[in-house]
Amino acid sequence: MELTFYKYQGTGNDFVIIDNRNNEITLTTEQVHKLCDRRFGIGADGLMLLSTKEGYDFEMVYYNSDGRESSMCGNGGRCLVKFASHMGINKSTYHFIATDGPHDAVIKDNQWVHLKMKDVNGMQHSFSSYVLNTGSPHYVKPVGGNDLEEMDVREEGKSIRYSDRFAKEGINVNFVEELPKGIFVRTYERGVEDETLSCGTGVTASALVFAHNDNGFNRVEVKTLGGHLAVEFTKTGEEKFEDIWLCGPAEFVFKGTIHI
Ligand SMILES: N[C@@H](CCC[C@H](N)C(=O)O)C(=O)O
Numbered sequence: 533m534e535l536t537f538y539k540y541q542g543t544g545n546d547f548v549i550i551d552n553r554n555n556e557i558t559l560t561t562e563q564v565h566k567l568c569d570r571r572f573g574i575g576a577d578g579l580m581l582l583s584t585k586e587g588y589d590f591e592m593v594y595y596n597s598d599g600r601e602s603s604m605c606g607n608g609g610r611c612l613v614k615f616a617s618h619m620g621i622n623k624s625t626y627h628f629i630a631t632d633g634p635h636d637a638v639i640k641d642n643q644w645v646h647l648k649m650k651d652v653n654g655m656q657h658s659f660s661s662y663v664l665n666t667g668s669p670h671y672v673k674p675v676g677g678n679d680l681e682e683m684d685v686r687e688e689g690k691s692i693r694y695s696d697r698f699a700k701e702g703i704n705v706n707f708v709e710e711l712p713k714g715i716f717v718r719t720y721e722r723g724v725e726d727e728t729l730s731c732g733t734g735v736t737a738s739a740l741v742f743a744h745n746d747n748g749f750n751r752v753e754v755k756t757l758g759g760h761l762a763v764e765f766t767k768t769g770e771e772k773f774e775d776i777w778l779c780g781p782a783e784f785v786f787k788g789t790i791h792i
Pocket of ligand 1: 545596602603604605606607608668669704721722723724730731732733734
């Protein structure tokens with residue numbers, strides 16, 4: 533079967549996107565895994581289907597590059613909104629459904645996509661690390677000094693992700709360094725089982741932890757290896773956040789067909 537696909541990226545977090553509004557496409561775990569493979573397929577951190585759902589502009593169905601359907605992907609959601617617009621779904625505010633519930637999104641004049649994330653009602657902390665869910669589960673570890681650039685994120689992230697506490701369900705692991713204006717985040721992603729250039733739900737979690745340490749901010753600028761993002765929010769309690777928006781670029785890379 534010939535499959536038409538579109539490749540998008542959001543700060544270097546890259547995705548294969550397939551238009552499934554006719555509901556004809558069903559992919560196996562092996563097929564998604566192969567389509568995301570950087571040598572035997574197209575190559576991507578994840579794959580998304582643009583599907584239909586009554587009451588919404590569209591439904592987002594997200595798979596990690598290991599081929600398994602997973603929880604929310606922030607950068608993926610932003611890319612899917614851009615794709616929907618390129619497919620002729622034009623709205624001033626997009627309203628779509630994903631695995632973690634409904635989302636709103638807006639494409640700004642500078643072409644950045646602002647995506648509303650689910651509310652966060654608390655976080656667990658022990659020693660200097662934090663665990664919270666921003667649509668996907670995240671472990672956030674602040675790193676001191678200027679050590680983050682040099683860190684072996686793949687190895688350090690893997691040891692936390694496969695520790696007894698997290699091995700079964702898995703977790704995404706973020707290392708965060710405070711900058712004079714914002715934070716620098718590097719993420720080991722569950723389901724990719726490697727560092728990615730950026731992770732939207734991870735950047736969101738890290739920004740909220742940063743806000744948790746300092747009440748004075750409602751917008752955090754975020755540097756990732758793949759580019760710049762920002763997270764805006766309203767802090768409603770000690771560890772409670774609402775009106776959380778993940779903001780950043782989302783770009784079309786190429787289109788093609790592949791035999792599956
Ligand atoms: N890249 C994503 C996160 C995708 C889901 C994650 N790998 C998981 O399985 O939890 C993002 O931008 O949020």
